[in-house]
Amino acid sequence: MRKIQNNEVSADMAEAILGDQDQYSCSICLDLLRDPVTIPCGHSYCMSCIGECWNTNDLNGTYRCPQCRQTFKSKPPLNRSTVLAEIMEKLRSTESAQSLAGPGEIACDFCSGEMIKAVKSCLECRASYCQTHVQPHYNVPALKKHKLVKAAVIPVCPKHDKVLEVYCRTDQKCVCMHCLLDDHKGHDTVSSTIERNEKQIKLTDTQTKVKQTIQAKEKELQKMNVDIASHSDSAKKAVENSKKVFSELVKFIEKKSNEVIEKIKAEEKADLDQGAKLQKKLQEEITELKKREGVLEDLLQTDDNIQFLQNYEVVSYSSGSDGFPSHSFKPFCLYPDVNDLVCELKNRLETIFNQEINETVQKVSDLAIKNNPVCIKVGDRVRVKPSIKTPKYDWGSAITHKSVGVVKDIKSDKCLVIDFPGFASWRGLLSEIEPVTDDDEGGSSTLNCKIKIGDKVYVKPSVETPKYLWGSVSHKSIGSVINVQGETVTVNFPEQEGWLGEVSEMELVVSADLGSPSHAYFKIGNRVSVKSSVKDPKHGWGSVTHNSIGVIKRIQGESLTVEFPEQTDWTGIASEMELINGDVSEVLSLRPGVRVRVKPTIRTPAHGWGSVTKHSIGVVEAIDGTKVTVNFPEQLSWTGIVSEMEAVP
Known part of the structure; x- marks a missing residue:
């Protein structure tokens, strides 16, 4: 190849070299070569750097290469490499032209016009220099003693305006030398290094x-x-x-x-x-x-x-x-007999299949709970698992995966009764539910505050307008707390269920203030009807009339859930209802062993017909509250509601 002449070193070549700048740096000063010289072993250094190195490290008249440690018996001549020097000069000019200081970068304190990016900062001069203006610190003997560092903002003492060089272990902060004679006198101090x-x-x-x-x-x-x-x-x-x-x-x-x-x-x-x-x-x-x-x-x-x-x-x-x-x-x-046999087989298979499949599904759920036990107890805050698409007993009107409720009761069949905001006494399987921790809701809970679930509360007299407005509630309204989440409290008032307010807006009701609430006379299992004086119940009539007689299934504050023959899970207010004398099971004379059938007025039983018809007559197997279990010829262990059944003479 043709040798490169001094005047043939172009800016393009320098730019190509710029991408591999480390190969053209002096291993002593770690900067681009200045007045480069090459010693016999082939390594190149700045002339001043290698000369100073050999002058200060002369051992018995021998000289060594700082990189490969090759030893020379006599001091090799330091001849300047003209081609390499020109390459370095082009490289510096190209680098300087391309290295403008950007946002957040240190600019040279000595450049005028365009702000060139600084490459070094001097702790003695407390100034930053570009590649061009830093040269005197390498060439001028007085400046060579200054300590150069990578370009950065030099921290100074705000009191003495001096460079921070010492670390005070007593106060755990960086200080200057003057601070050692002032505020940090007698402290445990060491050098920053x-x-x-x-x-x-x-x-x-x-x-x-x-x-x-x-x-x-x-x-x-x-x-x-x-x-x-x-x-x-x-x-x-x-x-x-x-x-x-x-x-x-x-x-x-x-x-x-x-x-x-x-x-x-x-x-x-x-x-x-x-x-x-x-x-x-x-x-x-x-x-x-x-x-x-x-x-x-x-x-x-x-x-x-x-x-x-x-x-x-x-x-x-x-x-x-x-x-x-x-x-x-x-x-x-006789083919009618065959039809009867086939129908009987169908009913038996359906019963067996339902029982066996339900048992299998339950065993799968039990297995999941056994392998991954979750200790959920009454009072815990819970929600429906994200993996559940549709709960067994459906979502309800206001419940989603994000809804957080409080466990009210745990049934023997691994069924939970949960109070959600806007939906009280929701039913779900234990395997569908997961507990909610404070971390899940991104903050600490206020359940430990003086207001807790089940308390009777009213809006403080000092509150003119609640944060979430009054709605149908007033200062005289007394309600029951169904949920406390963060600083937000959910209350069921007689005038409005699922009312939202701030904990700081609420006052606890002393027991003496409650007097004798209208629902004190009601118990689960009582027979009730809508008062004749009530024209329009708060939650509407539905299929119920003044002549309807139902059984109380659930009591939540002033709210009653009643099972009427015409409509199950009917919701009303305690003040709208009146007691019917006598217990429903006594009136109907329902007890184990009694023959019963579904009332002719019932279109569809609460738990469905199954294989039972209006003409089916069965025997009561058990009564649990408002639920009755009947053995029909068409279906064993059929479940219904007490109010749906009538005794057969």
């Missing part, structure tokens, strides 16, 4: 621990990903296996169905063959009788008395039907 080294060792240990923790967490995540993928695959296999089992079950039922159908058809053919024989025989007898009828007709039409008398005995003797016994079609198989 020593403190930096000690803290850097600690910080390095911390960084190592953080890295180890990251690695451990990454392994946990990797294992968790494998476990989740394996669990998902297991669930898919379970689904596929369930589909296969149920498909085989369907095929089995179809096979047995075909066998029954073939049997019915075979019996039908046998019966039809017998019927065809009888039809043929009857037809032959009819033909024979018609012939005799013709003989009789001929005899009756004869005019000769002698001939008539001579033939009378013969004809009259054989003209009767004694020789033709009566016939009837009597099939071997």
Whole structure:
């Protein structure tokens, strides 16, 4: 290749070299080469840097390369590399032209016009320099003693306007030398370098621990990903296996169905063959009788008395039907009986399937709870799990995955009764619910405040307008707290359910202030009706009338949930209702062993008909509050409401 002449070093070449600037830096001053020289081993240095290095580190007249440590017996001549020097000059000019100070970057304090980016800062001069203006600190002997650092804002003492060089361990802050004679006199102080080294060792240990923790967490995540993928695959296999089992079950039922159908058809053919024989025989007898009828007709039409008398005995003797016994079609198989048998089989299979499948589903839920036990107790704040698309007993009118409620009761069948804001006594399965912690809601809870769920409260007299406005509530309104979430409280007032307010706006009601509430006389299981003086109940009539008599199912503050024959889960206000004397179970004389049926007025029972009809008569198996369990011939352990049933004499 042609040698590059000094005047052929272009800016383009310098720009190409700029991308690999570290290769053209002096290993002693760590800056771009200035007056570059190359020693016999091939390494290049600034002339002043290598000269000063050899002058201060002369050992027995030997000289070493600072990089490869090669030793020279005599001091090698330091000849300036002209080509490399020109490259460095072009490189500096190109770098300087391209390195304008941007936002947040340090600018050279000596450049006029365009603000060139600084590359070094001097702690002695307390100034920053670009590549051009920093050169005197490398060439001028007096400036060579100054300490250069990477371009940065030089922190100074606000009191003495001096560079911060010392660290005060007593006050844990950086100070200047003058501070040691002033505010920090007698304190435990060290140089910033020593403190930096000690803290850097600690910080390095911390960084190592953080890295180890990251690695451990990454392994946990990797294992968790494998476990989740394996669990998902297991669930898919379970689904596929369930589909296969149920498909085989369907095929089995179809096979047995075909066998029954073939049997019915075979019996039908046998019966039809017998019927065809009888039809043929009857037809032959009819033909024979018609012939005799013709003989009789001929005899009756004869005019000769002698001939008539001579033939009378013969004809009259054989003209009767004694020789033709009566016939009837009597099939071997009665198909209405077959229909009854098939229907009975269907009902039994449905009952068994419902029971077995429900038990299987429940066992799956129990297994999930057993493997992942969740300690939920009365008073806990809970919500529906995000994985639940539709709860078993539906969502209700105001409940979503974000709704947070309070557990009111836990039933023996792993069913929870929960009070949500705007929806009291919601029912859901334990396996569908998860507890809500303070972290889940992004802050600390105020459940520990003086107002808690179940308390009677009213709006403070000092509050002119509540944060969420009055609605139908007034200062005289007394309600029951159903939820406390952060600083927000949800209250059921007689005038308005699910009313929202601030905890600071509410006052606890002393028991003496309550007097005798109208619902003190009501208990779950009481028979009630709407007062005749009530024209329009607060929540509407629905299918209920003044003549309707129902049973109280739930009491929540002033709100009553009543099961009427015409409408289940009807909601009313205690002040709108009146008691009906006598207990419903006594009036109906319902007890285990009594024969009952569904009332004719009931269109659809609360829990559905199942295989039961209006004509079905069963025997009471058990009574639990307002629920009754009946054994019908069509369906065992059928569940209904007491108010839906009537005793059969």
